[in-house]
Amino acid sequence: MPELRQNPSSKEWVIIATERAQRPTEFRGEEPLPENEHDKSCPFCPGNEDKTPKEVLAYRTYGTKPNTSGWWIRIIPNKFPALVLDGDPHREKIDGFYRHMKGLGEHEVIIESPKHNTTIALMDDKQVEEIFLAYRERYITLSKDPRFEMIIIFKNHGRAAGTSVKHPHSQVIATPITPLHVRQRIEEAMRYFDDNGECVYCAMIKKEIEMKDRIVLETDNFISFMPYASRSPFETWILPKNHQTSFIYITPEGTKELAYIAKATLKKIFVGLKNPDFNAIIYSSPVHEKDVEYYHWHMKIVPRVAAVAGFEMGSGMYINTVIPEKAAEYLRTIES
Amino acid sequence: MPELRQNPSSKEWVIIATERAQRPTEFRGEEPLPENEHDKSCPFCPGNEDKTPKEVLAYRTYGTKPNTSGWWIRIIPNKFPALVLDGDPHREKIDGFYRHMKGLGEHEVIIESPKHNTTIALMDDKQVEEIFLAYRERYITLSKDPRFEMIIIFKNHGRAAGTSVKHPHSQVIATPITPLHVRQRIEEAMRYFDDNGECVYCAMIKKEIEMKDRIVLETDNFISFMPYASRSPFETWILPKNHQTSFIYITPEGTKELAYIAKATLKKIFVGLKNPDFNAIIYSSPVHEKDVEYYHWHMKIVPRVAAVAGFEMGSGMYINTVIPEKAAEYLRTIES
Numbered sequence: 001m002p003e004l005r006q007n008p009s010s011k012e013w014v015i016i017a018t019e020r021a022q023r024p025t026e027f028r029g030e031e032p033l034p035e036n037e038h039d040k041s042c043p044f045c046p047g048n049e050d051k052t053p054k055e056v057l058a059y060r061t062y063g064t065k066p067n068t069s070g071w072w073i074r075i076i077p078n079k080f081p082a083l084v085l086d087g088d089p090h091r092e093k094i095d096g097f098y099r100h101m102k103g104l105g106e107h108e109v110i111i112e113s114p115k116h117n118t119t120i121a122l123m124d125d126k127q128v129e130e131i132f133l134a135y136r137e138r139y140i141t142l143s144k145d146p147r148f149e150m151i152i153i154f155k156n157h158g159r160a161a162g163t164s165v166k167h168p169h170s171q172v173i174a175t176p177i178t179p180l181h182v183r184q185r186i187e188e189a190m191r192y193f194d195d196n197g198e199c200v201y202c203a204m205i206k207k208e209i210e211m212k213d214r215i216v217l218e219t220d221n222f223i224s225f226m227p228y229a230s231r232s233p234f235e236t237w238i239l240p241k242n243h244q245t246s247f248i249y250i251t252p253e254g255t256k257e258l259a260y261i262a263k264a265t266l267k268k269i270f271v272g273l274k275n276p277d278f279n280a281i282i283y284s285s286p287v288h289e290k291d292v293e294y295y296h297w298h299m300k301i302v303p304r305v306a307a308v309a310g311f312e313m314g315s316g317m318y319i320n321t322v323i324p325e326k327a328a329e330y331l332r333t334i335e336s
Numbered sequence: 337m338p339e340l341r342q343n344p345s346s347k348e349w350v351i352i353a354t355e356r357a358q359r360p361t362e363f364r365g366e367e368p369l370p371e372n373e374h375d376k377s378c379p380f381c382p383g384n385e386d387k388t389p390k391e392v393l394a395y396r397t398y399g400t401k402p403n404t405s406g407w408w409i410r411i412i413p414n415k416f417p418a419l420v421l422d423g424d425p426h427r428e429k430i431d432g433f434y435r436h437m438k439g440l441g442e443h444e445v446i447i448e449s450p451k452h453n454t455t456i457a458l459m460d461d462k463q464v465e466e467i468f469l470a471y472r473e474r475y476i477t478l479s480k481d482p483r484f485e486m487i488i489i490f491k492n493h494g495r496a497a498g499t500s501v502k503h504p505h506s507q508v509i510a511t512p513i514t515p516l517h518v519r520q521r522i523e524e525a526m527r528y529f530d531d532n533g534e535c536v537y538c539a540m541i542k543k544e545i546e547m548k549d550r551i552v553l554e555t556d557n558f559i560s561f562m563p564y565a566s567r568s569p570f571e572t573w574i575l576p577k578n579h580q581t582s583f584i585y586i587t588p589e590g591t592k593e594l595a596y597i598a599k600a601t602l603k604k605i606f607v608g609l610k611n612p613d614f615n616a617i618i619y620s621s622p623v624h625e626k627d628v629e630y631y632h633w634h635m636k637i638v639p640r641v642a643a644v645a646g647f648e649m650g651s652g653m654y655i656n657t658v659i660p661e662k663a664a665e666y667l668r669t670i671e672s
Contacts, residue, residue, distance in 0.1 A: 001420060001422065001423075001438060001439060002417070002418060002419055002420060002438075002439025003436060003437075003438065003439050004436060004437045004438070004439055004512070004513065005434065005435070005436045006434070006435040006436065008433065008434065008435070010516070011516050012515075012516050012517075013513055013515060013516065015418050015419065015439055016439070017416075017417075017418045017439070019416050019417055019418075019420070020416040020418070080353075080355050080356040081338070081353075081355060082338060082351050082353045082355075082356070082647070082655045083338055083351065084337060084338060084355070086337065087337075094564075095543070095546075095547065097344065097539070097543050098341065098342070098344065098543070098564045098565070099341070099342040099344070100339060100340060100341045100342065101339075101340045102337060102338075102339065102340070103337060103338025103339050103340050103351055103352070103353070150651065152646075152647060152650040152651055154645070154646030154647055154649070154650050155646055156645045156646045159643070160643065161643070161645060161646070162643035162644060162645025162646065162648075163645065171646070171647070173647055173651075175651065175653070176340070177340065177349055179348075179349060179651040179652050179653045180346070180347050180348050180349065180652060180653075181348075181651065181652025181653075182651060182652065184520060203433070207431065207433050207434070210431075211431065228430075228434045229434070279645060279646040279649055280646065281646050281649055281650035282650075283650060300649075302649065307495070307496065307497070307498035308498060308644065309490075309492045309497060309498025309499065309615060310488075310490030310491055310492045310497070310498065310507070310615040310616065310617050311418070311488060311490055311507070311509055312498075313490070313615055313617055313636075313638060314488040314490050314617035314618075314619060315486065315488055315509075315511065315515040315517065315518060316515050316516060316517025316518065316520075317511070317515045317516075317517075319418045
């Protein structure tokens with residue numbers, strides 16, 4: 001018998017469809033990692049720095065020049081930006097009906113490693129720490145521009161996750177608006193807080209620690225678990241255990257701990273699901289709402305092992321074919 | 337310069353990213369239609385009626401028996417249903433925290449043709465009319481069960497659209513809840529009505545007829561156009577021009593006109609984008625809210641030519657690389 005489960009933080013119902021259940025071992029990524037450590041034709045590979053826009057930040061060996069090799073993390077503007085830094089966030093009406101504004105914003109690429117054929121799951125811990133420290137640094141810097149409302153850090157791995165670029169990279173987009181779906185999640189969190197006097201994410205963490213069966217990993221200050229109402233198989237959330245509204249408040253020490261649990265979780269997914277395509281996203285509060293009691297930043301990892309079809313588009317409800325408790329149990333058995 | 341556009345009916349902002357613009361002629365589907373009209377191993381092909389659950393309805397030649405060949409449209413329960421008709425829509429709390437309910441509902445498959453290697457764009461008009469008459473018949477029948485809140489009719493064509501079944505088919509799911517995203521769209525429509533005294537969909541139709549540049553096709557009573565804030569390239573909406581809240585009110589004559597404009601639009605997409613994977617969905621009002629002034633049923637066709645990536649998942653905002661006016665202009669030039 002299928003079951004409907006509601007996510008208390010978003011109020012979304014999800015169908016857990018046991019009749020079409022898949023075994024965790026059935027999953028497999030579409031494409032292997034590239035064979036070679038270096039690809040001459042890849043603009044993100046060392047030696048090709050002149051094929052990208054000029055770097056905005058790089059962690060590099062002392063004495064090496066900007067926009068040459070010698071870096072281990074390199075951040076550049078996206079060559080085909082979704083948003084560009086020009087103009088003001090004024091809204092206009094077209095023909096007195098449709099609302100539009102300039103596509104103001106920032107869009108950067110974080111090249112995660114000089115190596116072409118790797119992925120976070122396989123990097124050494126130090127390199128992963130540096131990636132997360134770069135996330136933090138860009139988040140703090142971009143949040144100083146008062147025109148930005150949201151800063152979204154995300155990663156697309158594989159074609160099903162929306163990228164054809166194989167060199168390991170993440171992206172940051174700063175937007176001039178708080179998107180509707182973010183606003184709706186915040187409203188639900190606010191309502192929960194008003195009803196219960198507690199952050200709904202804090203309440204979920206407490207419940208997950210008590211129930212244990214959906215936990216993937218725990219460190220002193222972070223938890224990685226599959227939500228009770230996971231929208232898709234192996235969807236995994238990582239949160240700081242103590243209340244923290246915005247990613248801007250993470251310390252360098254906390255960033256390293258986050259890097260550790262994120263890498264260990266990604267390693268379990270890489271091994272257990274055989275290098276699936278995936279997205280990873282850091283959901284922070286809007287830039288100008290960074291001190292509220294009701295919101296809690298979190299990172300989501302979503303393996304793209306199931307397609308979004310017409311039913312999901314028509315209803316906004318997802319059909320998940322793997323029970324989250326089973327998914328978590330399986331990942332707990334995989335080395336990290 | 338990219339542009340942000342807001343959909344007045346959903347309040348969602350979309351990024352129209354001209355810097356990464358693609359030419360309409362660049363698109364191409366992933367997989368061709370099957371070669372043969374009949375596939376012995378396909379459970380939806382005539383002669384294999386015993387490999388599916390028993391039919392709930394079929395349009396068939398006089399004198400032929402149920403669950404044998406002789407049909408031209410056949411409707412069966414889904415063998416692996418997302419929801420099943422058992423129990424009541426009572427909500428429960430798990431450990432006093434998480435909300436769940438039984439997966440009560442109905443899930444049917446509408447086999448659109450005895451032919452294995454066709455698609456609506458290529459069928460004759462009469463066959464397409466029968467498909468839409470079957471949609472109407474199932475909608476009316478299912479809406480009589482008071483436990484159902486929503487009836488969603490949809491179609492997945494191709495792997496990117498969420499199906500690996502090649503035989504042409506649609507699906508119907510009846511759900512015991514009004515999903516959150518449907519509720520949110522209705523709330524926005526309600527707010528627009530309260531502000532303006534007019535249905536927002538009626539207002540959009542009026543504006544599109546006035547502006548002309550996003551129209552794909554028009555008949556006496558229906559319009560097919562690309563929304564000003566299309567979420568993805570070639571997203572196309574079909575609506576009755578006169579206000580109609582629920583799909584339940586469509587007449588048999590209206591159904592035939594809808595079938596005509598839907599087929600003609602799908603033919604333009606099939607030819608112009610070279611058989612892309614696509615979803616088609618009929619968005620009706622909740623079953624028990626079928627007489628309201630603020631909601632207007634509509635059909636969406638969404639070619640799956642762009643992947644949903646981390647940014648879309650993080651923000652709920654879509655990046656569209658084809659300007660809707662250009663997309664509509666291109667489709668207008670294609671024969672239907």
